[in-house]
Amino acid sequence: MIWTDVPWLGFDTETTGVHVHEDRLVTAALVLRRAGAHPREADLMRTWLADPGVEIPEKASAVHGITTEYARENGQPITQVLDDVASTLTDHWKRGFPVVVFNAPYDISLMEAELRRHGLPTLEERLGRLPSPVIDPLVIDRVVGKYRKGKKTLVLMAPVYGVVAEENAHTAEVDVQMTLDVLGGIARKHSDTFGAMTCMELHEWQKREHAQWAADREEYMRRSVGKEVVISRAWPLE
Known part of the structure; x- marks a missing residue:
């Protein structure tokens, strides 16, 4: 199956922090774009608000707007949210x-x-x-936009691919739709490079390119600022 022609399921979370093995899920959004890079129908969206069972730091609340009190009062039990999201993701992957x-x-x-x-x-x-196949616009852009200056955040990347950067970025439902739009822009702009790949061929290509980027980044940090860093080669799961 060519990756541009199959249903895409966009996924994003907002959390209590930035440490993947320590912090907790607060919100999640899944958006089904049924025609992939050729949207002809309205997206199907589902969102969740969880009570993570721990305090949400003020720094995290400042980003996504969810406080501990709001999550406790309005959120679903974290186990229910996790099971719902995981089931939806795996059902899509199994297809x-x-x-x-x-x-x-x-x-x-x-x-x-x-x-x-x-x-x-x-x-x-x-x-x-x-988990596979996964498509990560950040990995792809690090290759096709390698020499473009500036940080590679979703908001800064969006205009490069003809996408309006939303003012409400950093909410899961907005970010996931913007991610799908950016991927659509990549598909159109670089159809000669990626157009004939299957989903799994693109997945494996990203694994290789992420590992190469990590090695190159480590070398750059060592040479330019004399800083020894270790960047995981694992993708899409650390």
């Missing part, structure tokens, strides 16, 4: 269709850590394999 995630190792690794923490089957256990 051979890709899940689209910007900076995939963060959201997918956090999901695995949360499922394991709460005694629920992980994505890998539900699938009987590592």
Whole structure:
């Protein structure tokens, strides 16, 4: 199946922090774009608000707008949210269709850590394999936009691919739709490079390119600022 012609399921989370093995899920959004890079029908969206069972730091609340009190009063139990999201993701993967995630190792690794923490089957256990196929616009842009100056955030990347950067970025439902739009722009702009790949061919290509980027970044940091860093080669799951 050519990756541009199958249903894409966009996935994004907002959390209590930035540490994938320690922090907790607060919100999640899934958006089904049924025609992939050729949208002809309205997207189907589902969102969740969880009570993560821990305090949400003020720094995290300032980003996504969810406070501890609001989550406790309005959120669903975290185990219910995790099981719902995991079931939807794995059902899509089992059909051979890709899940689209910007900076995939963060959201997918956090999901695995949360499922394991709460005694629920992980994505890998539900699938009987590592989560795949995954499409990560950040990995692709690091290759095709390698020499473009500036940070590679979703908001800054959006205009490069003809997408309006939303003012309400950093809410899961807005970010996931913007991620799908950016991927559509990449598909149109670089059809000669990626147009004939299957979902799994693109998945494996991203694994190789992420590992190469990590090695190059480590070398750059060592040479330019004399800083030794270790960047995980694992993708899309740390």
